[in-house]
Amino acid sequence: MTTLVDVARRAGVSKSTVSNVIRGSIPVSQDVRDRVQRAIADTRYHPNAIARSLKERSSTAIGIVVPDLTNPFYAELAAGAERAANALGYAALITHTDCAAPNESEAAHAFIERRVDAVIVGGISLGSTLPSMLLDRDIPVVVASFGEPDDPRLGVIDPDDPGAMEAIVAHLYDLGHRRLGFVSHHLREQSGERRRLGFEAALERRGLAPVKLEEGATAIACHNDMLAIAIIDRLERQGLRVPEDVSVVGYDDIPLAAHRRMKLTTVRSDAVEMGRRAVELSVNAARAGRHVAHREIQPSPLVVRSTTGRPPT
Numbered sequence: 001m002t003t004l005v006d007v008a009r010r011a012g013v014s015k016s017t018v019s020n021v022i023r024g025s026i027p028v029s030q031d032v033r034d035r036v037q038r039a040i041a042d043t044r045y046h047p048n049a050i051a052r053s054l055k056e057r058s059s060t061a062i063g064i065v066v067p068d069l070t071n072p073f074y075a076e077l078a079a080g081a082e083r084a085a086n087a088l089g090y091a092a093l094i095t096h097t098d099c100a101a102p103n104e105s106e107a108a109h110a111f112i113e114r115r116v117d118a119v120i121v122g123g124i125s126l127g128s129t130l131p132s133m134l135l136d137r138d139i140p141v142v143v144a145s146f147g148e149p150d151d152p153r154l155g156v157i158d159p160d161d162p163g164a165m166e167a168i169v170a171h172l173y174d175l176g177h178r179r180l181g182f183v184s185h186h187l188r189e190q191s192g193e194r195r196r197l198g199f200e201a202a203l204e205r206r207g208l209a210p211v212k213l214e215e216g217a218t219a220i221a222c223h224n225d226m227l228a229i230a231i232i233d234r235l236e237r238q239g240l241r242v243p244e245d246v247s248v249v250g251y252d253d254i255p256l257a258a259h260r261r262m263k264l265t266t267v268r269s270d271a272v273e274m275g276r277r278a279v280e281l282s283v284n285a286a287r288a289g290r291h292v293a294h295r296e297i298q299p300s301p302l303v304v305r306s307t308t309g310r311p312p313t
Helices: 004-011 015-023 030-043 049-056 072-087 101-114 130-135 161-175 190-204 225-237 271-288
Strands: 061-066 091-096 118-121 141-144 155-159 180-183 219-222 247-249 294-298
Touching (some): 015 030, 061 072, 061 101, 061 271, 072 271, 101 130, 118 271, 155 271, 219 225, 271 294
Parallel strands (some): 141 155
């Protein structure tokens, strides 16, 4: 394998000069730069990122953790973060955990070994140790699309889940619904649990208690849009109409939600902007050698479309 020494020997310069040309850390003459670049091309030299990260204690890479890459919301968040990272000169290392604690722990260990500069977390399981494992190694962490400031070192890009749940319940209540339920994934994801609690708190303020779908709920709020679409499919297979028999509300406003055949009532979250902003905060912190220690609330407006209506009489 070609090494830095091989390039230096071919260019007739020192090893440190080749390193300076590659990193751009110290100015060199155009003649030297041209010789080094020709030598790199001739020898087909590729810098060893892992070896460099071990030496410099930095990898110029950002880790991105998502629970489900098949969900368009998380895919958009990861894509937004990756584009922002690349624009700042960082590689993006994306891992998909299925919201499982063992996978999250593995991801944390991999990022620590790879010496990533920062980590963006798009979703984790309840009680996950992933953020603290990274923070304890002085790796800046930003949680995006969920989060409570339970650790002052964290950066948080947080949708307004309590406000969104209040808006959902108010909308359904004003339509006349009194039997409302919340549906979440079997995964114990932190954001889903917080949305459920916010939904139940909004019901309690109106003197109501949650009702399960099989118990005759006339309106269902879902943890996310993908689950809402699955619920609509299930209802229609059972011969029920949406919204005539059951109203359904999603969360995230993925592109499919606005599709003419879907027209899903949902809460809008800007996944791409969350990913971009998370990278901006984490990179600034990494370059300053500090934790992010900052929280932002993103607006989460309710978008009313065609899957909600008055309850059946």
